Amino acid sequence: MRSSLALLLLGASLAACTPGERLGAPEPGPGLYRQSFGNTPAKQVRTLIVVLHGDAPTTKPDYHYAFARSAAAAVPQSIAVALLRPGYEDPQGHVSPGERGQTTGDNYTPDRINAVAATIRHLQxxxxxxxxxxxxxxxxxxxxxxxxxxxxxxxxxxVLVSCPCALPEWRKHMKTVSPTPLWDAPVTSLDPVKLVGGMQPSLRAAVLVGGDDKTTPVRFSRTYAEALSLRGIATDFRIIPGKDHELLSDPEVISALQRLAAALPGKS
Known part of the structure; x- marks a missing residue:
């Protein structure tokens, strides 16, 4: 459940929108379906924020649109673009090309990652x-x-929120939470913690997890944050007390995004 404080902040950001601000305008161009938020002219944008929703096994996701709206309002000279992941449909009937998968950790595959990367390159x-x-x-x-x-x-x-970043261990955990043979099926998804060595040390990261998250417990985020730190990547790791898996709307996430964006050097 989203906290009442978070919803109040989201409402306040809507009330503060200036005339002409894009409120969920479909972003043109090829690739995944996306909506953009913010009123900064393209040539003046200094931070491009791309937002990815979760696996949403039982729903059609659109909560990431609300976060993108708040992000654009919170980070100066920014545009926030919320992507619909490959194969997903939102409640308004918009669909991204690709296969959605079984949502059992099976859809973090190279083809889906490449589809996200291609869309980001278009935005860049x-x-x-x-x-x-x-x-x-x-x-x-x-x-x-x-x-x-x-x-x-x-x-x-x-900025990683409620991350299943140690994939095989997380799938074993989920089999205990929601017993089904689907968790035993082999997958070709990439395991984030095993790939940290390929990251550029100049990258900055924030990793946040709810202290009461039963879907992606704290240990998975902690393991990943420690791996990032060992790689030499500046990492802001935070456990949010009393919060569960639905953490994206929490004000702490916006605060972490603001800190990270402010710390990034400008493009030459």
């Missing part, structure tokens, strides 16, 4: 002076981590 051509920060929740966090490792230099920062 439009916002050529911007640093790129990818914010991912749950399965979207795993994809963001894999993306940063397999496409080094593509992004400048990652």
């Amino acid at each position: 051509r439009r916002y050529g002076q911007a640093r790129t920060v990818v914010v991912g929740h749950s399965g979207g966090a795993a994809i963001a981590a894999d993306l940063a490792a397999t496409h080094p230099g593509l992004v400048d920062g990652i």
